[in-house]
Amino acid sequence: MVEARHRRIAADITRRIKAGHWRTGEQIPSRPMLAVEYDVHEQTIRLAVTLLRSRGILEGEARRRLFVAHPPAMRTMTAPDAEWPYGSETTDTRQMRATAELAGRLGVDIGTSLRRETVECLDPGGRSAMLVTSWWRGQRTQHATAVVEVGVVPLGEPQAHALGLTVDTVAYRLVRTRLDASGNALETADLILPLDRWLLRFDM
Known part of the structure; x- marks a missing residue:
């Protein structure tokens, strides 16, 4: 299922960020590159990115570069x-x-x-x-x-x-x-x- 797949990808990207694969403020691979890496359609990556942006894990506008978000100040x-x-x-x-x-x-x-x-x-x-x-x-x-x-x-x-x-x-x-x-x-x-x-x- 596409929904389950994009959530699994979002969880894996989150895991990689927490493990230090990408640091705060660092650019991560583009959506097409992630689609190739995860062997999925680019739309699936877009769904995963939307989920990660809504959670404050990634930042970057549609069709723009993606960065690891700075933790928001509470x-x-x-x-x-x-x-x-x-x-x-x-x-x-x-x-x-x-x-x-x-x-x-x-x-x-x-x-x-x-x-x-x-x-x-x-x-x-x-x-x-x-x-x-x-x-x-x-x-x-x-x-x-x-x-x-x-x-x-x-x-x-x-x-x-x-x-x-x-x-x-x-x-x-x-x-x-x-x-x-x-x-x-x-x-x-x-x-x-x-x-x-x-x-x-x-x-x-």
Whole structure:
């Protein structure tokens, strides 16, 4: 069976990495070369590679070179409203109209013009650790407090690409809404955190 074969190949590649056959950050053979080595169709290797990328063992985009992944740094988040202490890159600042979900979160009418900002938060080594997309109306103003809801979400293509993961990988989704002193929503945001890089522990 193809499924059993690609899982066996993934397990063997993992074993070889742990045995030091390939070191962290080292390029491994191409997909065609692996297909020849394992005497399988290249599609079987692609399935094995997809599995290994989803587990954080390999990194590299489709049709690109493959490398042994650096172990992701596990970080603890205790304050989802705190400023990010490391580097970051703003990747999207387009305005948009409020969807039904955003309208409900911000207490505005559907179709209201909103400002949007997506920020890729980097760890101290310069690797992507979290994506934060924020929406607000008008000018940003100082907030008094914030509320956070925690769930999970499968990654879409842009998110997966930014985080170096595969599409549909499940990640934490923190919905953070910043409020004024009267409890009115000023800004709402989605914080997307890879499950394998984060532990959530909130101070209450």
